[in-house]
Amino acid sequence: MTSEPSAAPASRRRVTPPRFDRAWLEELLGEREPLPQHLRAAHKHASTRLREMAAAGLSASHLVAARSRMMDTLLRALWRRHLGGTRGLVLIAVGGYGRGELHPWSDIDLMVLINGALPAQRRTALQQFLTELWDIGPDVGHSVRTLEECRETARQDITIATNLIEARRLVGAKKPFEALRQLTFSDELWTSRSFFERKLEEQRDRHHKFHDTAYKLEPNVKESPGGLRDIQMIGWVAKRHFGARTLSDLASYGFLSRDEHRKLVEGQSFLWRVRWLLHESAGRKEDRLLFDYQLKLAKRLGYEDQEHSLAVEQFMQRYYRTVMELNRLNEMLLQLFKEAILLEGEPRLEPINEHFQLKNGYLDVVDRDVFRRDPSALLELFHVLQQQPEAEGVSAGTIRLIRQHRRLINERFRRDPKNKALFMAILREPQGVTHEFRRMNSYGVLGRYIPEFGHIVGRMQYDLFHTYTVDEHTLFVLSNLRRFALSRFDHEYPECSRIMQALPKPELAYLAGLFHDIAKGRGGDHSELGADDALRFCRRHGLSNYDSRLVAWLVRQHLLLSLTAQKKDISDPRVIHDFAEKVGDQLHLDYLYVLTVADVRATNPELWNSWKGSLFQELYNNTSRALRRGLINPVARDEMIAETQRESLERLAKRRVAAEHVRDIWKALPGDYFLRHSPSEIEWHTEALMAHANPNTPLVQVRRANERGGTAVFVCSPRDDLAFARSTAALEQLGLTVLDARIVSTRDERTLYTWVVLEADGEEIDDPRRSDEIFRIMREEAGRLGGEPRAIRRRMPRQHRSFSTPTRIHFDDDERNGRTILEISTGDRPGLLTRIAGALRETRIRLQTAKVATVGEKAEDIFFITETDDSPLNSEERRQALADALLRRLDDDN
The missing domain is CATH 3.30.70.260 (ACT domain)
Incomplete structure (x- = not known):
């Protein structure tokens, strides 16, 4: 079972949300007129009060709403001072401010809706209002538009159309605002269908900028996959198509279950809390969870270092698991919206087997009781997807059923021979291995089937070397191994492809990749602990003793080749001989080589380079030669020196360099020189x-x-x-x-x-x-x-x-x-x-x-x-x- 990191301790003291209304402002100002300096002081006082309440444990939902109400109060007071008697003008909050969600350094996005050209006096008053608003303190973004200008700009720019969906009247005439709302939700700007398609494209582009993963060392709380923008995306579509006002409305429309709504709200609240503290820590608008702030936020959220897990690692694991869950919900809900908005008429059904069918191109269960009747279908689904490459994905209804029934993956399920066979069939399938293991992890199935894997989901290591969480890194290792196995990627790493495609059982490499870091965070040697896990798993799944021991050996020794290449003098024949003795034979070397390259490239792609690749290749080639020669007949130092000199002389002879001149140069060089340099380098130096x-x-x-x-x-x-x-x-x-x-x-x-x-x-x-x-x-x-x-x-x-x-x-x-x-x-x-x-x-x-x-x-x-x-x-x-x-x-x- 996937273990959840414990939530950080929160203050148990009940905190009363602050009230920011006209009475509060009047009380704060006393008898004074709401001049900029007075409003600036009020803004500073209220901001300090909110920081204190955040420290005392006030919920994030109350904090963002309270800051929004505070700005409402200040803006209305300033508006009434300059434009209180003006008719036909409307001050409107848009964007995040329109939703009533403000963080300490959020932009204040405003629009002034006007009715035609403004008289000079009103224009001057409006300019004074905007100028004094800047003096109060927050960053303000504003536009002044007529209804016709709203129509034209929103037609051309989906961002403006989206902002208008969030529009909220602050002060001013009601009728122009109602006309704007009617325009915003009409097909005159964007039809529900075109709006959804464009926003979906926007999200895809945004996710691509973050390499389609939230598991980066310094994620963006707002923009990364699973971040706050993904929740906003759900809200925008729900408001435009369904007329929903809140996320809870989606539950009443049948698009969200009560449990899903709870998880969505909890995830949003957690990310709000993180973003609020992030703004406070940075002292500016900052949505990137940089290393500079991760330690501070972990402390402020109450995490403490434990024996095998730092406070910051616990905090970040909770963050990653939260955004992973939100990413799942986003995928499911957008798929539901797609079916409701884009698909018309009767669904197109194509039967596959007794459990599954294709519904409008998506894999779907034949009925809602499939997983309850036969829990093995929870694994079969992924095998079916491998055999149906034309399928666009999994239907939203089926995703929801997987989430509801994955609890059925228990010890009894794991012992079932049918399920063991299904898992190995997925691993051995000639296509779709990486895609389906990623999907299994995303839907929470992989961590249930391999409980040890569940412990590393969302787990990060607080350093710059490990770019991804342990589970994401593991899946990248699997992906790299798969690319070696597929001939269409031969051009990327030809030697790895040649070796991988000649392996008798590539699934053994995949299993080693799956288990190589599975014991991270448990304490002790993760290679040894992981090897024990791998051995038990392989034997339970019917692998032979030899194959099981081979997988366990690879897990135990998965660092051996990289450490030898990078930390030892591999020009020394004895180093090669010692390494060859540890490897034992060519088959073990082949498996270890492809696993090592796949592992290092998946740890931090920016640290992989041609030099590292050449080191690994040199160690592999020299070890292969030592194994062919025989471990009882190691290469002698003098023999290697003589061989290098002979090859160097041959290269120089081709360049018409006389051997006697070469030997004159070489007289001054010690024997070690010919061990440390290749014939090509010796030719160049000579x-x-x-x-x-x-x-x-x-x-x-x-x-x-x-x-x-x-x-x-x-x-x-x-x-x-x-x-x-x-x-x-x-x-x-x-x-x-x-x-x-x-x-x-x-x-x-x-x-x-x-x-x-x-x-x-x-x-x-x-x-x-x-x-x-x-x-x-x-x-x-x-x-x-x-x-x-x-x-x-x-x-x-x-x-x-x-x-x-x-x-x-x-x-x-x-x-x-x-x-x-x-x-x-x-x-x-x-x-x-x-x-x-x-x-x-x-x-x-x-x-x-x-x-x-x-x-x-x-x-x-x-x-x-x-x-x-x-x-x-x-x-x-x-x-x-x-x-x-x-x-x-x-x-x-x-």
Whole structure:
């Protein structure tokens, strides 16, 4: 069963809603005339009173209504002062103000309805009214129109027509207002049908802007799917077509059940509360639930940190589950409206089986008792949809029945062999897997059938790395795996597609994807707990012991490949051999590879890049070769060096480079150089070094479209302890993201640096002018032998400032290669690598190579280091000295 996060504790003290009426204003003003300064003071006083009542626990519905009434009172007083004796004019509230819903910084949308041209005196009075209204305090949007102008503008602009539907008379003549209302709801402007179609198109476009998901790290409370705008959409259609005044009217018309109305009102009230507090926290109109405010709102709503769940995560889970429920209701109601407004005559019925039929193109039950008679139909529905690709979706009536009967999915239901077979059939169907699993989650069926999945619905992790909630991320993993399996997407990731399409049982990869993060938020190792869940599920669903263990192994090891590629030196044959031993065979490697790529791409699409893809591909290829060779016959270091040199020589020979000249250059290079670089890179470096006439001056080369992804920057300079810090500072000041740094000290007292960089947004550098800029700056830096690094003046991104990441430093031994491994986890910020370089220089530590990874707001960097004589840091005192230097530099402002 889907577990609901507990609602935040609310004040138990009964709070009396404030009254804002003419008597209140007169009492507040005393004997004074309602001049702007007096009304401004009244507005400030009332706003303060509302903030106090919000803090005391006054409901959001009372707050938004009270603020609206307060503005009514102020506006009427000001209107009567300037235009009280004027006939034929009407002051009208439109938009949200017309609905009587105002938040602390909501716009005050007004329209003045006039009867023809205004005499000069009235025009002056109206201008004074509007000018003084601005002086009171709130942001005001206004228009002055005749009835004919309303007709013309509303015909052309659906937004104006929508605002008129919300029109509410504040003060002034009644007859012109009634004429406006009659016009607004006539077919003269928009027919009910055309209005509905246009608003439906508007909603689709709006949802697309948010990638059709409310599960973003910083959602928009108003505009995101499931947000307040979706509730308003229901209200607009209900008012235009059915003449409804409130959401409760829809219940009396039979479009909403009592339970659905309750959930709609509760969801709206919660979002109102969030938006009210959001405006207060921001001190301005702000509808984005930014990281800056999530912590504050969680605290104000009464959430507290728990052992396995932060207060902010509990708050955001409630938010996501609320908008998910509102999204479901929006879909169902708009489908009902579509059937009532757009479909005419007798419905078109096409029978499918004893349970289902197509009704006007939508899957529908044959009668209302289908799920009660045979609960298995709750799963069968999704399998039928896979086999009916022409179906436009599920009818609103059937969606409602699913919601009413999903409680039937209990332990008895899960044990039923028929239902187990149906679930596996959905997973194995050649089409529609992703669509139907998304639909199963949306309708609340997936979380009922797999209770563990229900716990992660709407669950977020408070960081910048995990862009989506756990359930949304999981469904994106499933989607990515499906794209690998379908040949029409072969062009996206050819190698993943080749491997996925050759897997004997692709459904095992889907199951691993479904369970890989299912234990998030329970405490303990989510990989181990999830593996246990997966093993039980697979065995219960009739999978063989081998297949069940394979799925469980994938869940347990789903981070293995990415961590190895990003945190270990995969140029080291022993690293490859150790990884191959853990994988065991090619089949496990194939499954793990496609799952890893699908997982990383679904975690944060903006952090996926060609460099990361090349790392994973390189690890996969080298491991495949190790497995073919046999684990009892690992590749020796010298053998790999010789193989790389042989291939490099062959490449250079094709370019008519003499082997003896090559070997002269290579004499100065240590064996490790040939492990850390590919033959293509060695070819590039060798030609550059041969063409460089003076070995005592720096050499700089920039190569775009590097084979490993990203842009490669190659620097060769006389040995200089400050060179790494200077180069790092220059790259960071250029706004580049450093992905990899490989440093090789030559036997003739030079140092070779090879950097791989991308733009800060993760994009490739494809502008020749940008490459020229990098070349120019790096050549300047390389020429400043012994010079200090330049200062970093870039600002920290806004989102990063919301997090405080403690610095953690860990040392490990790389005995096989005579190095020490330094692992640093800290908050990412401009100049980070330069600070680390400064600490290495301060403690006279030599950097051999680095693997740089940014995980959202966190930097997780690996450095392979030695003493200046190339020996490892075996002394605890030396390690502590380096750690102290790093902490001093990194924790200054973190």
